[in-house]
Amino acid sequence: LFNNLGNKVNALNAESNKLFNTLFSKVFYTPSHIARYIFLNPGMIYRACMSAWESSADSKLQLPSDRGTLQHYGMVLLGMLLCAYLLSRAIVCWGFKKMLEKSGNYDKRHAFTNVTTILLIAVLLIISEMQSTDYLLKSAASLGAEFLLLTSAILFSLVTRLKYGTINAGIRIYMPYLLLGGFFMLLRMFMAPNIVVNVSMPVLFTLVSLFSLLTWVRQRHRLPRLDRFFATISLVLTILGSILCWAGFSFMAFLVLMTWIMLMTSILLLVGLWDLLHHYEKRRKERNKKEIVWFRPFISKLVLPCLAIFLILFSLIWPAATFDMGDLIISKIYATTEIKDLITFSWSHVILVILIAIVLNYLIFLGKNTLREIYGENYEVGTIPTFVTLSTLFLWGLFVFTSLVIMNANYNGILMVMGGLSMGIGFALKDTIENIISGLSLMLGRLRQGDMIECDGYRGRVSSLGYRSTMIETLDGSIIAFQNSQLFNKNFRNMTRNHKFECVKVEVGISYGTDVEKARGIVLEALSSLPFLSKIKKTSVVLDSFGDSSVNLGVWVWIPVMTKASSLSTVRERIYHAFNEYGISIPFPQQDLYVKEFPGRQTEEKPKAPPREE
Structure with a gap:
């Protein structure tokens, strides 16, 4: 009996679908x-x-044609229209008057009133439909x-x-x-x-x-x-x-x-x-109020994209519902489609995956902003950018796995397809895959965002460490892009990997006869009060060489890598002022000039020898 009833239900459904398709074709396609x-x-x-x-x-x-009923409906509609207009005028002209004046939109008050009136009438009609x-x-x-x-x-x-x-x-x-x-x-x-x-x-x-x-x-x-x-x-x-x-x-x-x-x-x-x-x-900016940091991203990255998805769905369902076909569109959205040996999905699954992607993108953005507020300027340097990049990669990978689960993916079929395409994909994406692997290796050990490096004669700060390339901002402000695979195979100098100081030699000359120990003490005393020098690595002064006109001292100082130019300038100024204060002269190069002849002076003519007799 159960099987017979099931067969009859299936036959009725088939007949109903056949009649509906015939009617649909007659109305729309005939x-x-x-x-x-x-x-x-x-x-x-x-x-x-x-x-x-x-x-x-x-x-x-049909609507009733008797005069009394029509007058009753007309009075009800007229009352709804009048109440909605008065209420909207009160809301716009009284409630938001100051706001419209400050924003310069007071001349639009009648337009806002009309929009509010139409919206209120729609709300009243919805209430009437429910009652x-x-x-x-x-x-x-x-x-x-x-x-x-x-x-x-x-x-x-x-x-x-x-x-x-x-x-x-x-x-x-x-x-x-x-x-x-x-x-x-x-x-x-x-x-x-x-x-x-x-x-x-x-x-x-x-x-x-x-x-x-x-x-x-x-x-x-x-x-x-x-x-x-x-x-x-x-x-x-x-x-x-x-x-x-x-x-x-x-x-x-x-x-x-x-x-x-x-x-x-x-x-x-x-x-x-x-x-x-x-x-x-x-x-808010004109009123010098504090900006609501979370509000704009919440609206632009979460609310508006989700609202766009629902509005697009409503745009497809509502015209069909005008022809009493809204259920047909909804059933098509939930109907499953099978790609043999790969996935079995429906449009509702696709919409769900898109919504999850929108929410995940907003949560990642929110997490980045939270870390930026916590660490401030240190957010762009050190291990924080690497942690953010790897976490983002992990979350999107988890999203891909979740999407495959939602889509009822057949992993064996996907592996078979990927196996068949692996040769072509491997050759096509060889450089890309190599850059991604090299980028992960750089992130996990050799390089961090914010490091100061020297490579191929360029010195700059790592401004971006991505999956495929690394951006370096040089001292002159230009940006140089290195592919991760190229940078991984180079012997570059990481100036900030161990600490943030760099040992630099400053050369200064003193006159012959000057007490070297006294000059060394003056230099060390002058540089001891500089706050930016390393407190762990000590400054040293050595006799570097004997020059033509001076005894050359080498002052080895540990200065911050990020402020090398300004720090060296300050060091040189301190040494110069200290030598001037203690009367130690810094000689300049001198040369002795020997003049053999003066221009314009005539040389004495030698007497000619007498002719030789033959």
């Missing part, structure tokens, strides 16, 4: 030729529409609330981003598409037959296309680049929708356009929220 008779025989089209409306299976669900028991009223309130939320999101983005003089231009650009969507929702709300949609949509799409083209030509130069881009894409899709409607694919044209409008609205809402965050931080 062209309706009714639009071609709009101008040929409008009277026949009108009678056909009225007949279909009256004989519709949903005619019993009502009538199916028609619940459906009408739901569609109305969704349309008003869509409108308020676009208006919020325009009011937040644009200047006062360009808000009306933005409204003229986007409103035709919203009105087109609102008209279709009214048809759905009144349970209009398909023939009514197929007759009205081509005309409406054509009118909206012409009006949008005219508005785009006049207003596009007044809008930012983002709005011009969206207006252009919307205009192109509307024109294509008109062509589809006249070809008989009205429902398909509307579904494509509404999906784009929802995606566009989601992006505009995110941009508006980002712009609002920027204005908030700017106002």
Whole structure:
């Protein structure tokens, strides 16, 4: 009995799917030729529409036509509109008056009032949907609330981003598409037959296309680049929708356009929220308040990316829900897809992995900021950057493993595929893998970020130690990049690996006859008070050589590696002032010049010898 019932359920599901696919194909993929008779025989089209409306299976669900009920609904809607407007005006003009004045947006108060009014009406419709028991009223309130939320999101983005003089231009650009969507929702709300949609949509799409083209030509130069881009894409899709409607694919044209409008609205809402965050931080800086360090990363790296994922999903589900196909889209999201012998996943798994990646990226950023606040300037030097790099690598590796578990990965199949591709991947990524391994070896022993090194005649500080390359900032401010494999094979000098001091010889000459021991004592006493010299490594003064005009002393000092130039300058100044104070002269080179001839003096002519007789 159980097996028979299971077979019957499976047969019913198969039949239901077959009927649904047939209906879906008939509605979306089968062209309706009714639009071609709009101008040929409008009277026949009108009678056909009225007949279909009256004989519709949903005619019993039509709105009541008696005058008293209609007046009652009209008064309720008018009261909701009036209450929402008064409340929004009180909120904007009284509650946020000072804020608008300080931010320079007081001239936008009426625009903010309108946005708040639309949002409050949407909230009231949602409450009415939850309280009502009538199916028609619940459906009408739901569609109305969704349309008003869509409108308020676009208006919020325009009011937040644009200047006062360009808000009306933005409204003229986007409103035709919203009105087109609102008209279709009214048809759905009144349970209009398909023939009514197929007759009205081509005309409406054509009118909206012409009006949008005219508005785009006049207003596009007044809008930012983002709005011009969206207006252009919307205009192109509307024109294509008109062509589809006249070809008989009205429902398909509307579904494509509404999906784009929802995606566009989601992006505009995110941009508006980002712009609002920027204005908030700017106002805090103008009031000389302490910046909230965690707030902006929390919004930009966690809240907005997660909100973007959910808005994209909503943009796909909501247009389909207009055709009562929201459950179909949701089932497609949860439906599993199998890649033979590799993974078995669904789109819900992909979304979950993306959300985990967003949260992990924010937690890594938060950890780095916490360490930076704790260690301050020492964060960029020593073992801390190495620890951060290795920890980040470990966490992302753990994320990859978790993603494979979520995706139900077949490890044997993955190993087989990787084994087959290992030869090609090995040759293609040979240098990359070598750099990564060399970088890990450098991080674990020979090099740390912030070290001062000398390599190939360059002296500089390690500013970045990555997986593939190492960046060195030289003393003249330039950046030199070494591949990790090259740097690993070189014999470079790490000046700060053991300690932060470097032994440097300073040469100074004294006159012949000067007491060397006295000069040595003066130098040691003069340098003993310098605070930057090493307290462990002692300064020494030796007789270095006998020069042509002086006795050369070698002063060996341990100075900080990072401040070598300035420290050596200070050492030389101390020695110079100390010798001057004690009367010890530092001779300069002297040379003796012997002149054999003076220019201009004539030499005596020797007498010529008498001629020899032959």
